Amino acid sequence: MKTILITGATSGIGKDLINILANKNYNLLFIGRNKRKCEDLKNFLENTKKIKTNYYISDFNDLNSVKKMTEKIISNTQKIDALINNAGKVYFSYKKSLDGIEKSFQINYLSHFLLTSLLIKNNLFTKNSQIINVSSVAHNPNSSINSLDKIKNKEFIGKINFQDINYKNNKFKGFSSLFYSRSKMAQILWTYYLSDIEKNISINAIHPGLLGSNVIYENGFLGKIITPFFKLFFKSTAEGAKSIINLLDLVFEQNLTGKYFDEKIESKSYSYTYNKIHQKKLYEESHKLLEKFIKI
Template identity: 30%
Template sequence: MKSKVAVITGGTSGIGKATVEKLVTFGTTVVLLARDTQKAEIVKKEILKTFPNGKIEIFAGDLTDLKSIKAASEEIKARHPKIDILINNAGGVYSEFERTADGFELGFQVNHLAHFLLTQLLLENLLKSEESRVINLSSEAHRMGKFSIGNLNAEKKFSTWKQYGATKLMNILFTKALANKYAEKGLLAFAVHPGVVKSGFGANNTGFLKYFNKMPFLITPEKGAETSVYLATQTKEKLSNGGYYKRCQISYSSLESQDVVSQDQLWDISMKMIKDYL
């Protein structure tokens, strides 16, 4: 893992931060794409106190603003002509319907579309690596999600958990499409269920979601990061391209997530949505 470059979103807290902490111990240069760069700098200093030889870089990028993702990607590509790993880690659940300035439902953009754009923008640099990997954080919640082209943005009806489940299903559909399209060029793509983790999940909301992190059954961020780190560091011969992983083992995702037609439909409509940023 030495000399490798890994780009990660959501690396300033929770699972993402724990992932960064582990990757730097392998000698990996970790690139943080962060909305709050001041917070990222604090996290960087904190990690480097424990791992003084770690290499962490920070670039400003906000998943709720596709223009900022475009700008950050250009800066990262100029800095790193070859990228080995992309971990699309950030995500959120939202109790109320809200549109971003780009016109998309907030959860759809943060959990899927912005990461889809980021991946497309970094793809050329990723393919220059001999073992490029894209790791998408999904969830067992994908099983309660439905893929509906006419309701990707919750245009017809919004439900907190159904929309969250739908976006987590999209993470797996995207992963499998990515593997199918680029496996011949050496790209590996994986979807991950990290477990139910005590992190910042849901803290941006009111009601039950605000207190989600006080539930007694939650696992630590370090435990939640284990599968992402495993997929980033394990030899490719031991991995299943396009697979859905939990507890560092291949698992079965829902039948809907394995539908090739849905995978291609999501890919095509997502490409149309981001065409102005490519």
């Protein structure tokens, strides 16, 4: 039986994903940050779906917690056939994580980089294993979410600012999609680089669609007001989950790697993401930021 590990399974796309996969004869493991939500999900899967499952707790805002949680997975698990790096949030203003790193970059990208690197280093993946990074069309500066930043922050949009990766020298005022977009671009650059160096694992990225979820909820009063409209006007998160499962099945059948999917269709990501120098540079910078955690 194949084992699938999913991050961010307690809400939105991840929750629908695990619910659908529970009908498909997989061994399912998940990661969440909230113990009560994890317990509720485990009880639902075990009592209603009649499958055994296990969960791990980690707040991706804290890299130490990501490392400790990954060590537990490593000691309890023999192999992972698919890792779905799905956890993520939109933060419309500059915030720092517990580690002092820009929050969207850490939660959406760097924590997954740490989790994945430790699993690879400890040989948890086998020859036909796959990794799916849940990215977003927001990585592309031409996507509508970036319209304001194309005017306000045009020198930062559509690239990784390697000379000041933590935006230490820039004070951003007001709302910006820059932080989210950059984190989602980082996931794609990393997907392409990793798929080049890890020849035994299939690694792909996907934009799951524009879906009504809680992804923008953590933006103060405005996030709470906008979220119900978001859920009303966008497609359901189950549609995003189905697109991820479509990719999962396709990769198990055909071993595709280094691809970007827009929902169910293989697509081109933004031109910047194909630059091998940027891919390598981001990989090396990410390693530097995580140096003390990756050495175990």
